[in-house]
Amino acid sequence: MDSKVNEISFWRSLAVQLRVIDALLRREFITRYGRYNIGFMWLFAEPMMFTIGVTVLWRYIHHAGHSTFHEVTIVSFVITGYSQVMLWRNATARCANAIEPNLGLLYHRNVRVLDLMWARIILEVAGATISVIVLSSVGIATGLMDPPADILMMAAGWLLLAWYAISVGLTVGALSEFSETFSRLYHVFMYLYLPLSGSLYMVEWLPGQVQKYALWLPTVNASEMIHGGYYGNAVHSYYNPMYLILVNLVLMLFGLSLINIASLRVEPQ
Amino acid sequence: MIALENVTKVYETRYGFRTVLDNVYFRISKGEKIGILGCNGSGKSTLIRIISGAEPPTGGRVSRNMSVSWPLAFSGAFQGSLTGLDNLRFVCRVYSADIEPAIAFVEEFSDLGKYLWEPVKKYSSGMRARLAFALSMAVDFDCFLIDEIIAVGDSRFHEKCHTELFEKRKDRAMIIVSHNTDYIRNHCERAAVLIDGKLHLFDNADEAVPFYHKAMSEPKIYGPGRTNE
Numbered sequence: 001m002d003s004k005v006n007e008i009s010f011w012r013s014l015a016v017q018l019r020v021i022d023a024l025l026r027r028e029f030i031t032r033y034g035r036y037n038i039g040f041m042w043l044f045a046e047p048m049m050f051t052i053g054v055t056v057l058w059r060y061i062h063h064a065g066h067s068t069f070h071e072v073t074i075v076s077f078v079i080t081g082y083s084q085v086m087l088w089r090n091a092t093a094r095c096a097n098a099i100e101p102n103l104g105l106l107y108h109r110n111v112r113v114l115d116l117m118w119a120r121i122i123l124e125v126a127g128a129t130i131s132v133i134v135l136s137s138v139g140i141a142t143g144l145m146d147p148p149a150d151i152l153m154m155a156a157g158w159l160l161l162a163w164y165a166i167s168v169g170l171t172v173g174a175l176s177e178f179s180e181t182f183s184r185l186y187h188v189f190m191y192l193y194l195p196l197s198g199s200l201y202m203v204e205w206l207p208g209q210v211q212k213y214a215l216w217l218p219t220v221n222a223s224e225m226i227h228g229g230y231y232g233n234a235v236h237s238y239y240n241p242m243y244l245i246l247v248n249l250v251l252m253l254f255g256l257s258l259i260n261i262a263s264l265r266v267e268p269q
Numbered sequence: 270m271i272a273l274e275n276v277t278k279v280y281e282t283r284y285g286f287r288t289v290l291d292n293v294y295f296r297i298s299k300g301e302k303i304g305i306l307g308c309n310g311s312g313k314s315t316l317i318r319i320i321s322g323a324e325p326p327t328g329g330r331v332s333r334n335m336s337v338s339w340p341l342a343f344s345g346a347f348q349g350s351l352t353g354l355d356n357l358r359f360v361c362r363v364y365s366a367d368i369e370p371a372i373a374f375v376e377e378f379s380d381l382g383k384y385l386w387e388p389v390k391k392y393s394s395g396m397r398a399r400l401a402f403a404l405s406m407a408v409d410f411d412c413f414l415i416d417e418i419i420a421v422g423d424s425r426f427h428e429k430c431h432t433e434l435f436e437k438r439k440d441r442a443m444i445i446v447s448h449n450t451d452y453i454r455n456h457c458e459r460a461a462v463l464i465d466g467k468l469h470l471f472d473n474a475d476e477a478v479p480f481y482h483k484a485m486s487e488p489k490i491y492g493p494g495r496t497n498e
Contacts, residue, residue: 019363107321107323
């Protein structure tokens with residue numbers, strides 16, 4: 001049950017796949033953002049606007065009259081926190097139902113279902129990452145935020161969270177192909193997961209007996225690393241990077257296998 | 270060479286599993302022209318998709334030693350909000366073909382003029398087909414897949430397509446799928462007939478035609494394909 005194209009080396013296949021992903025990325029990019037107005041800047045302007053909006057809401061409505069929240073400033077906490085939501089939510093949501101509208105592309109033999117996912121994921125991860133870098137830089141330059149205490153720790157947390165988003169994205173992309181019910185429920189699930197995700201709280205603020213359960217959630221570990229890196233010794237952060245890596249590995253393997261099954265099932269028109 | 274060995278394709282339908290291709294063997298070498306005859310719904314397009322690699326078979330083995338085109342003049346892969354040129358660039362990138370010469374060729378061949386810079390969704394179906402055909406010719410392949418007769422555009426354009434494909438590329442392999450026996454007879458040396466999932470091979474296209482006509486006149490019980498409950 002295999003279709004074989006000679007004995008093609010791994011490196012040649014990789015080169016082909018990278019070329020295809022590059023072509024898909026450019027196609028997706030122009031399709032979504034066009035060439036006019038601010039064009040490519042929408043890539044990060046969109047998540048940036050979300051984050052700015054939520055920051056303003058928290059600063060002036062949710063905690064009216066206070067500029068701090070526990071021992072940290074609201075602006076810095078929401079900018080570093082809500083950006084994480086943009087990362088995992090957009091990257092996974094874009095994978096849901098990603099196959100159907102692109103079925104015609106599968107007529108180009110080198111375009112595989114997995115490539116469709118990669119193109120979408122890469123765009124979202126890039127958008128969220130550029131957005132958090134631009135927002136923090138502006139925040140720091142204008143004095144609204146302090147510079148991060150440990151930028152490497154932040155970067156490590158961000159990378160692990162991106163890896164988590166990629167793995168979940170692949171899983172969601174395949175499952176939404178198998179079941180329409182799943183793709184509907186996933187959006188609801190994501191919305192309900194938001195307050196639990198750790199992006200907008202720190203584990204030390206939780207009651208003692210809840211803390212250890214919160215750390216079961218992968219996103220909480222990543223979020224603690226990002227916030228911990230940003231605030232340094234000003235906060236206590238709890239996380240287990242090994243646990244996060246393990247979860248990511250398992251999820252990634254699971255997602256890739258599901259994508260493989262999905263690509264055997266697709267029926268181009 | 271492209272070879273299908275023991276290829277089976279089963280689709281899941283609401284009425285159970287339907288075997289569209291049943292133990293199909295097929296082989297085409299460089300430069301050969303093979304016709305595949307079959308009535309509507311006999312699984313010709315499924316066969317083409319499996320040969321092109323757009324879809325995996327349920328069982329059996331497909332091997333390809335030469336580059337295979339997508340079904341000629343297929344416009345389903347166009348992104349409507351992108352311009353003709355954007356779609357062209359995408360295809361060139363996917364097949365790692367040089368973009369500049371391809372643009373020059375498509376501009377000249379398709380006669381689309383300024384419309385190449387317009388989104389494909391603004392094209393008429395004739396313009397779309399012209400772009401699709403020009404695109405198929407802009408990338409070089411060893412084997413072309415032709416699903417149904419290419420009746421693209423007006424007679425002048427039709428003529429152009431014919432020259433481009435059957436004269437300038439007469440050294441290439443071609444797999445032509447159709448229910449038009451004359452078309453197959455005029456362009457193919459060998460032919461095969463697809464009936465009820467079985468592919469019957471004939472060394473001479475002329476022998477395939479009577480077999481096809483006879484099979485067509487026989488009444489069918491389940492309609493095309495076979496249903497396994």
